[in-house]
Amino acid sequence: MSKVKYYYDPESLSYRKVERKKRRTFKYVMVFLMAAALFGFFANFIIGQYIESPKEKALKRELQNMKFQYEILNKKMDEAEAVLANVADRDNNIYRVYFEANPIPEAQRKAGFGGINRYKDLEGYDNSKLIIESNKRIDILQKQIVVQSKSLDEIAALAEEKEKLLAAIPAIQPVSNEDLTRMASGYGMRTDPFTKARKMHWGMDFTAPRGTPVYASGDGKVVRADSRASGYGKHIRIDHGFGYTSLYAHLFKYNVRKNQKVKRGDLIGFVGSTGRSEAPHLHYEIFKDGKRINPVNFYYGSLTAEEFSKMLEHASLENQSLD
Template identity: 55%
Template sequence: MAKVKYYYDPEKLAFHKILPKKRKQFGYFFLFIFTAALFGLLAFFILLNTSLLETPKQKRQAREIAAFKTNYKLLSKKMDLLTEVLDELEVRDNYIYRSYFNAAPIPSEQRRSGLGGINRYKEFEEFNNEELLISTNERMDRLSKQIAIQSLSLDELVDLAKGKEKLLASIPAIQPVKNEDLKSMASGYGYRTDPFTKIRKFHEGMDFSAHVGAPIYATGDGTITRANNQLSGYGNLIEITHGFGYKTRYGHLSKYNAKQGQKVKRGDIIGYVGNTGRSTGAHLHYEVYYQGKVVNPLNYYYGSISAKEYELLAEQASHENQSLD
């Protein structure tokens, strides 16, 4: 309570109350109103940032948002873990499982290619957290695609496993001419001197020098898909399609012991060594193809010769001499 002040009037010999000026009273009143408003506004902002003024509905929504944020963090961690597991599985699938069954690896571009479609996530464009929704759904879709491709790959590997015995029988794994019938391994796979042009060129097979009439053996199970002399340079030629990406050719035969369309087993006699076609002496020209590409036959003789014989054959094949065709 404000103090009341007095002054002494010597003429009337009495004390009189000092009354404040009206302007000063108005100033005090205005200062009081301003201070009260400032404190009220401050209190209002404080209340806005607390839960005291929230309605039950707002409190429920706040709890739901907090739960969604927590669940999203958990989902993101699970997606990270799933991605890591999938990446490891893809590496093992390509370089262990598929390699074991001689299946071509699935390219990374195929596993992670785009999902296609224009404005695939248009339905999320009206939401405030549009970017988060789109990125999360896109990530989930990519993971789903990776899982689908991996599932198909595993199904393929299961089928290959069921046919493993057939695969092993189909691989061209023996020498096409027996060692006792060989004069020599005349020329190997790689760059050699052409006997006709004397120019260095790539020799796509191996030349086995033997006497005319020496038996030629199918190096793996398969079907005779060619038995004629219509392929330039090969003379009398037999071609066997083994399946699983393998194909073999046997050139310059003197005569056939199999016909086109006939199924053969590894070790069956399919023809006899000759000197037909573009050839400078009696020999068998032998080629191996895998997935449409010619490969070194030397890598496949594990089914018929010893380690010592293989070393000798490899040493002879490495000589860059003149081929016989």
């Protein structure tokens, strides 16, 4: 029960009861509530600044862990970028050079992303900068990996073609040295055995006894095995692909037929003296894109350096050919 208050009225010379007005009471109540609210606000602010709640502590630990994980992620990206840079360097300066492919420009390898802001949804957070930069690095790294992957696919295809080329290109002597009597005549201007006039000799003549084995100088398909070409007698032509064709003339007999596929070193026929020939020998020619070229450059697969030097010396002599 609230106390009753009185005041002295000098006019009536008596004590009168103090009557509290409702308006003043309301004012006091509002002042009290405002003061209480201000006190609560400041108290909460001070407590919030210096005293962490369990939830705030958990969130703070989670944030610190997230920053730590991003630091680890960035270190891993540094390592991945270093490895990828090494692969790109070898790709441009070794693989693509060896397979005669143009290097990939640095601008293409490290190109960013144009157009609209890809990271707009990541803006507006306390750690937006860290998150956006990490996402940018990951996106660029992924793009570089895609570029490098496509490059290696191209190199693999080129390597497969190179392997086929190396297997197909004429690379061995069609008559083995053990069976060879001598290398009679080379590519170039030679004396015709019948007319004694100087004319172009388009191949190489290997003197050997009749019936000496003749071998395919590279992988390919037999496109001719007949005697319908003037002067060649019984002869074989092998299409090696990549623009290369080899011809084996003046044969005694065949060991293959038309359209048959052969491998380097396969026995395809035997030395003879058919057609326009003075004595048993093999006349050997190589064509590249339909043009005759010097066969002397295509024996790296069967001759030593000494044997090749000796052959080169004999092939350069301007003697009489055998056909």
